[in-house]
Amino acid sequence: MARADLLLDLVQAERHGDRDRFRTLVEAVIAEERANQHHLLADRLSELITTTGQGLTRDDRAAAVRDLVEEIVPQRRLAELELAPVPQRVITELVEEQRRAELLRSYGIEPRNRLLLSGPPGNGKTSVAEAIASELMLPFYVIRYEGVVSSFLGETAARLDSAFEFARTRRCVLFFDELDTIAKERADEHETGEIKRVVSTLLLQIDRLPAHVVLVGATNHSELLDRAAWRRFQVRAELEAPSRSQATHYLERLADRFGGDLGFAPRTLADKLAGASFAELEEFALDVRRRAVLELPDADVRRIVKERLEHWRSQATE
Incomplete structure (x- = not known):
């Protein structure tokens, strides 16, 4: 666990309302816990201090x-x-x-x-x-x-x-x-x-x-x-546009993130979407997933992908 002096300083900073010092001390606790291989605790503390007050001015x-x-x-x-x-x-x-x-x-x-x-x-x-x-x-x-x-x-x-x-x-x-x-x-x-x-x-x-x-x-x-x-x-x-192998790997990760099915093999999709940026690949996968969810329980993912590919090609040639 964190040293006693760090914990005492942490409580004192909170009592005095010193938010900057409080955050600095929490970061010191995180660093110490990581050094002690307590990664789960360190990750949880890190998540708390970087997400508290999302959408509001935290400073x-x-x-x-x-x-x-x-x-x-x-x-x-x-x-x-x-x-x-x-x-x-x-x-x-x-x-x-x-x-x-x-x-x-x-x-x-x-x-x-x-x-x-x-x-x-x-x-x-x-x-x-x-x-x-x-x-x-x-x-x-x-x-x-x-x-x-x-x-x-x-x-x-x-x-x-x-x-x-x-x-x-x-x-x-x-x-x-x-x-x-x-x-x-x-x-x-x-x-x-x-x-x-x-x-x-x-x-x-x-x-x-x-x-x-x-x-x-x-x-x-x-x-x-x-x-x-x-x-x-x-x-x-x-930062260049993705190569074929990078696009394939990225589409594999997107498939896992969005439900595991993009209608075609990631390598095939990477070929069909040649020239797309990482942002365009992500938007394409998200668009397919969004349409598939709306068409449940009878969603035909392969058909949805074909329609989206036709749309993507038409935009690319404009």
Whole structure:
């Protein structure tokens, strides 16, 4: 069981209403229980502190920046994602560095904390960011573009400052989707001076992030990123559309998740859905399962799959 001093500090933090310290101490208890091979207890504690208050703002101070930053309860785990070997390795290494940050610091080394994900949409960039937060048992914050980007000159940079200032004061994972929308190449003669000032502000804020804040940037168009912004990320991973074998394996897992029957063998479906992203494969399987449930008890899953395949092909050729 957890050390007596940890339990005493835990009770004292609760009595004083110190929620940040209470959470930090619970995370310390979880780490200790994992070290003692008490994984069931550690998993249960982790689940409690990452799901309590789902749908509500769990950080009181987040209320002041709720228009700029949204907190999301992480649900994904890295083991659930289909990743190619290279992205799998670099992402796993970043998670390990954050988990063992104290060991690195004892040697005068800081863990890496800035990850750039690129690739076509629907192939796991948001899921990876969420899974990193889940693995590290950290709050997951997402930059809200509708709140940060303003039509008024000067306001966007100021709002970016506020969002990053909030993130710097806590240990968390901060997700910046569609990074190319703001971090555009400043050498582009068609861009305004305002955009260039925003990029400069963004670069300054990234430089000021402490190592305990994990910044995950995502872009569908890495070629549009300002080169200085691209270089700010110590770790970069390309998330491509699934290969045939990846799609087959993913469809096998989806079949298990959605009831074990997708009408055709996963390999056959992978061939018929060639070119689909991971998100499209999941939506296809979910659509089949939804229709099959509605047609119970006489559902013909094979017929449903054939109909959905025809629809998918027609959309793909539009």
